[in-house]
Amino acid sequence: MRKRIFLTSVVILLMIAGLLPVLFMLAKSVTADGCLTLAAYKGVLTSRRQWVLMGHSMALASLVTVLTLVAGVPLGILFGKTDFPFRRLFVFLFVIPLLISPYIIAVSWSDLFGGGFLAGVLGPHFTTVATRLLFGLPGCVLVLFSTFLPIPMVLTMVFLKSVNPRLEEAGRLVSGWRGVLKNITIPLILPGILLSAMLVFLLSFGEFGVPNFLRYNVFPVESFTQFSAFYNFKAATAAAAPLAVLTLVVLAAEFYLLRGRGTEIPSFSDSSIPLPINFGKYRKILFFSVALAVFLLVIMPLAVLLIQSAGFDSYAEAFRKGGDSLLRSLLYAVFGATLLTIFGFFTGYLIRTRALRFWRSVDFVTIFLFALPGTVLGIGLVTLWNRPLTNFIYATPLIIILGYLARYTALTSRISAAYLGQIPGSMEEAARIAGAGWFRRMALIVAPLAKNGLFAGWIAGYVFSLRDTAVTMLVYPAGHDTLPVRIFTLMANGSPRLIAALCIIMVAVTIIPAGILWMVSNPVQEKETI
Amino acid sequence: MKIIELNRVSKSYGSNTAKVLSDISMEINRGERIVILGPSGCGKTTILRLIAGFIAPDSGSISIGGHLAAAGKRIFLPPEKRNIGMVFQDLALWPHLTVRGNIEFPLKSGGVPKKKRSEKIEEILELVGMKGLGGRKPGELSGGQRQRVALARALAPEPAVLLMDEPLSGLDVELNTRIRKEILRLHEKLGFTLLYVTHDREEAFSIATRIVVISKGGINRDKNPGLPETETGQQERN
Incomplete structure (x- = not known):
């Protein structure tokens, strides 16, 4: 009984953090002065501009989805099924763009083409053409492709x-x-491939930082602009609603088509070593192709930022202008990650053990909130909490933490559930027979056995809280901005050297913990040869 | 006439220097029903995996049908080129394919034309008593029916050798007996060479024309189950 009450309380808290704001926002968008009205939607749906923006978003999301699948699935097979040399290192390098705010990669490409790096080598004509391509659909596709490539690869x-x-x-x-x-093999992993396609599509569709920086007008930018520039709340909400509905429709369609198999947490098969594919004479060609891809997509953009920011002055200025934001970012990320780990652990337990009848709905809602554009969630949070009675949430960093909790619980719950699936049910049953209550069993048996999952969940929570821009940008109270938000606002008029230095600091504080996790999870380096 | 020959084969896994198999030699004649009997972890399955080509021996050689299939790390014939069928312990039926799809895949991979494939599928389904159930998925079948599909899939491309890795473990006594009879019937009808792994003595004695007893990575005894125990003792190799 205690177990059910506790888990139900966790679910209610999650719903208050994530689902309630979205529902509240939708309800508010169809009411005016206490009456039901669709005026705001009429404005959005009858505007030609909105449909053009929707077309842009669709084109961007579709192109990114197709390209990431075409490259990501073979890479996943290459790293997961073959004796490819240095595959763990390659996986780590490919994952880096996903761990940092996507616009950082956009900044580096912009520096590469616009900062005179290539002008001397390839001539001004090339850089003019390249810059024209970068600031538009091709540039957005390139940046989001490198950002979301790890999703199909890892899945x-x-x-x-x-x-x-x-x-x-x-x-x-x-x-x-x-x-x-x-x-x-591919038909058997098709649910995972489709899940990754759905995630990439929705995340690309909801992304606003990169299109905003690369000046490609898409639908999420519209709701953000209506909200932050014109403070037209009704229009912003009405522009956000189609994104919420689209997310729900895509998720529901995927769920229906695969009968939930795509969102099932895979159970790892027996411990026998799967057959590795040997590439024979193609091994070296393949190795150099993958190395070139990782250089172009990951190493070169980061190297450009490093070169651009070189010098003590840049970093001194960066710490002077962004030091307080950095500290806040770290603090909120640590606090957010800890809460995400706790909530993720209990939600993961609920999903894995099916302890409550509505476990599937809880799983669905967490994935929905993860896939939902951050701007939509941000507007929802403001709609719900912006009132005198709840000012202790709205006017404090609590609202940022609530945003993290709503958006990223899906990650920590799935990681926990995957690790909990490795623990035989008999472990908890043995403790139960020995007379331990549920809380005691959780604290002394289940949590210690799942400690690696908790650790991995904490790192994931930390990284994603730290990189968050969309939610934080909309909800942060005055004087509580985070580093990604500070960089984003400075990009309009800050010097490229300062922006590059701030980006490098951002990358460092994100990558170092992820790197530690990578080393901890692979303590013994494999002896690999070409 | 020899169809499989293992000559001083050794195998160890990963960095573990302890050998799973140590200098094993064995000859199998065409049409024989050999059962490899031994406790868990003695290396029975490793022998099957070496013959199937899922792993390569560290040293020694394996010949199949008179051709060298593996010799140390130098020569290695991939599994699909060895003309071998296998029934796995967990049957390994492809869950996304129907019964027909499971049987068709080996035929299609072997380049059998479509019309001939259909005829062959019907023929083999009838042979294993599964006529009319070709449209079902493995998840919609009973335990006994799944065993028959696994047998049908392995036998469809008419392999020279059929490997069976504890295929009856986990079945109830009645079903176990029924499937054993089925295997013997199919063997008599099709005449393939059977290499069967089990840890169950009764199962071994009911199937084998010859039993090879394995323990701790080496052959302990190689005997004819029809002979009295005193005589089999004389067949001991070490």
Whole structure:
């Protein structure tokens, strides 16, 4: 009974943090002076400009989805199924753009083409053309492609681990690897591929930082502009509502088509080593192709920022202008990650053990909130909490933390659930027979056994709280901005050297903990040769 | 006539220097029903995986049908080129394919034309008593039916050798007996060579024309189950 009451309380708190603001926002958008009205929607839906923006968003999201799938799934297979040299290092490098605010990569590409780096080598004509391409759809596609490429790559790797190696061996008796991958492996991991496609589509669709910086007008920018520039709350809400509805429709369609298999947490198959694919003579060509891709998409953009920001003065100025924001970012990220770990642990437990009847709905809502554009969630939070009675939330960093909790619980709950799935149910049952109550079992048996999952969840919570721009940008109270928000606002008139230095600081405080996690999870380096 | 020959084969996994198999030699004749009997972890499954081509031996050689299939790390014939069928312990039926799809995949991979494939599928389904159930997915079948599909899939491309890795573990006694009879019937009808792994003595004696007893990575005894125990003792290799 205690278990049910506690888990229900956790769910209610999550709903208050995430779902209630969105529902409140939707309700408010269809009322005016206490009466039901669709005036705001009429304005949005009858405007030609809105439809053009929607078309831009669709084009951007579709292109990014297709390209990330085309490159990400083969990379996932390459790193998850073969004896490819230095694959763990490659995975880590490819994941870096996902861990940092996407506009940082946009800034570096802009510096590369506009900062005179290439003008001397390739001539001014090339840089003019490249800059024209960067500031528009191709540039947005490039930046979001490198940002979201790790999603299909990592999900492919995760789902590959859940494939029973015997199923592939049965195929290998009669067919080469190409036939096995095409007819057995890929159909088996299709739910994971579709899940990644859906996530990339929704995240690209909801992204506003990169299109805003690269001056490509998309739908989420509209609601942000209406809200922050014109403070036209009705129009902003009405512009945000289609994004919420679209997210819900895409998620529901995916859920219906796959009967929930896409959002199922994969159980890892038995411990026997799966058959690695050997590339023979193509091994070296493949290695250099992947190394070139990682250089172009990850190392070069970061190197440009490093070169641009070189010098003590840049960093001194960066700390002077952004030091307080950096401290706040770290503080909020640590606090947010801790709360996310706790909530994620109990939600993960609820989903894994199906302890409450509505576990599937809880899972669905957390994924919905993760996929929902940050601007929509931000507007929802402001709508709900901006009133005198709840000023202790609205006017304090609590509202930022609530935003993190709403948006990123899906990550920590899924990580926890995956780790909890590795613990035999008999462990908890044995403690129960020994007379331990539920809280005691959680504290002394389940949590210690899932400590690696808690650690991984904390790091994920920290990284994603730290990189958040969309929610924080809309909800931060005066004097409580975070570093990504400070960089974003400084980008309008700050010097490129200062912006680059701030970006490098941002990357460092994000990557270092992720790097530690990577090292802790791979204590023994594999001996790999080309 | 020899169809499989293992010559001083050794195998260890990863950095573990302890050998799972140590200098194993074995000859299997065409049409024989060999059962490898031994406790868990003694290396029975490793022998099957070496013959199937899922792993390569550290040293020694394996010949199949008179051709060298593996010799140390130098020569290695991939599994699909060995003309071998296998029934796995967990059956490994592809859950996303129907019964028909499961049986069709090996035939399609082997380049069998569509018309001939359909005929072959119907023929094999009838042979294993699964006629009319080709449209079902593995998840919609009973335990016994799944066993039959696994057998049908393995036998469809007419392999020279059928490997079976504890395929009856986990079945109730009645079903176990029924499937055993089924295997013997199919063997008699199709004449393939059977290499069967189990830790169950009764199962071994009911299936085998010859039993190879394995323990701690080496062959302990190689005997004819029809012979009295005193005589089999004389067949001990070490």
